[in-house]
Amino acid sequence: xxxxxxxxxxxFLSKIFPLVRPVETSQAMNIEHKKLADKIHLLTFENQxxxxxxxxxxxxxxxxxxxxGKVFSLEEFKEWYIKNSxxxxxxxxxxxxxxxxxxxxxxxxxxxxxxxKFNPLSKQEKNFLDIFKDEGGAFYIIGVHKKSKIKDQLLxxxxxxxxxxxxxxxRLEVQQTLSQFDDIKNIKEELSLKAGxxxxxxxxxxxxxxxxxxxxxxxxxxxxxxxxxxxxYEKYS
Ligand SMILES: [Zn+2]
Numbered sequence: 001x002x003x004x005x006x007x008x009x010x011x012f013l014s015k016i017f018p019l020v021r022p023v024e025t026s027q028a029m030n031i032e033h034k035k036l037a038d039k040i041h042l043l044t045f046e047n048q049x050x051x052x053x054x055x056x057x058x059x060x061x062x063x064x065x066x067x068x069g070k071v072f073s074l075e076e077f078k079e080w081y082i083k084n085s086x087x088x089x090x091x092x093x094x095x096x097x098x099x100x101x102x103x104x105x106x107x108x109x110x111x112x113x114x115x116x117k118f119n120p121l122s123k124q125e126k127n128f129l130d131i132f133k134d135e136g137g138a139f140y141i142i143g144v145h146k147k148s149k150i151k152d153q154l155l156x157x158x159x160x161x162x163x164x165x166x167x168x169x170x171r172l173e174v175q176q177t178l179s180q181f182d183d184i185k186n187i188k189e190e191l192s193l194k195a196g197x198x199x200x201x202x203x204x205x206x207x208x209x210x211x212x213x214x215x216x217x218x219x220x221x222x223x224x225x226x227x228x229x230x231x232x233y234e235k236y237s
Contacts, residue, residue, distance in 0.1 A: 001059055001196055002102030002157045002208070003216060029054070029124065033131055039138070040162035042155075043131070045145040052096060054124040055103040055143055058113065062105045068198040071117050085195035100196065102154045103143040104161040107132070140165050150214045156233070157212040163236050164204050170236040174207050174229060181225050190219045 031054075032044040045051035057074065060067045066080055078096075082088035087095040112118060113129055121129070132141070142158035144151055163170045178184055187209065188202045197205055209215040210226045211233050 001063065001100055001104060001205075002154055002212070003100060003194060003196070029127060031127075031131070036159065036162070037166075039140055039166040040159065041132070041135075041139055041141050042158075043141065043143040045143060047147045048101060048145050049097050050124075051103065051143050051145040052098075052100055053122075054128050055105075056096065057118060057125065058105050058109055058128070059100075059103050061112070061118075062109045063196070063198045063201045065192070065195065065198050068200070071112065074122070081195060086193065088195070101145065101148050102158045103141075104158050105141050106165055107135070107139045107141065153212050153214040157208045157215075159237060160208040160211045160233055161204060163233070164207060167236055170232065173232050175203070177225070177228050177232065178203060178207060181222055183220075183222055184225075186219045187217065187221060190217055 029050055030046050031050075034042045034044070036042050043051075045054070056077065057072070060072075060077060061070070062068065064077075066084070067077060078094045081096055082092065082094055085095065085099065087093075087099060110129060110132060113121065113125065114133075118125070140162045142155075142162050144154045144158060148154050164174060165171070184206050187206050191197050191202055191205050191209070192199070207229060209217060210221050210229045215221060
């Protein structure tokens with residue numbers, strides 16, 4: 001997931017993934033669906049409200065510090081998020097729809113949703129599940145939206161998550177690199193305070209934020225770490 005601020009989409013994708021090919025377009029909300037490489041699916045939404053309201057329960061079932069692995073309603077999540085997220089605490093409002101920009105989940109997260117555990121499903125959630133209903137095997141889903149001012153960085157951040165999950169050799173090399181830097185503890189600590197990340201995904205997030213040129217974190221990320229991880233990213237993407 002990515003907290004980045006919302007510029008232009010350049011030819012980033014065609015540069016990184018010569019294999020990009022459009023698969024289908026969803027009618028209901030205007031979601032573009034592309035397959036990147038063989039196991040990473042990219043959904044591009046029109047705006048931030050569309051993407052955040054669609055991904056919320058899938059993303060938080062995957063990596064919320066409070067709801068990971070649990071079944072919950074939107075209302076339950078809202079109540080918790082207002083009390084635990086920095087902007088929620090400060091304003092008393094539910095700011096999720098303007099807090100987050102990029103999303104990432106492995107396909108196994110969809111299962112309890114297909115199995116009716118999360119009923120009632122919202123229209124957006126049903127639409128989301130429809131996109132992947134005929135997709136077999138394990139894959140990874142990332143999402144970005146067109147209104148983000150830093151869309152290319154956002155995309156890079158989310159693709160990094162996709163590679164980390166789907167390519168074992170990439171993940172191992174990333175982990176080996178991360179283990180050489182003590183300061184990642186502080187980055188993890190800052191990320192924990194955002195109310196968006198479970199401990200289990202912090203390593204993956206530090207990795208993605210280090211590759212991202214617009215990470216927007218207060219804790220400095222060692223330049224050497226970013227350099228080495230960006231090299232790995234280029235090698236594998
Ligand atoms: Zn992330």
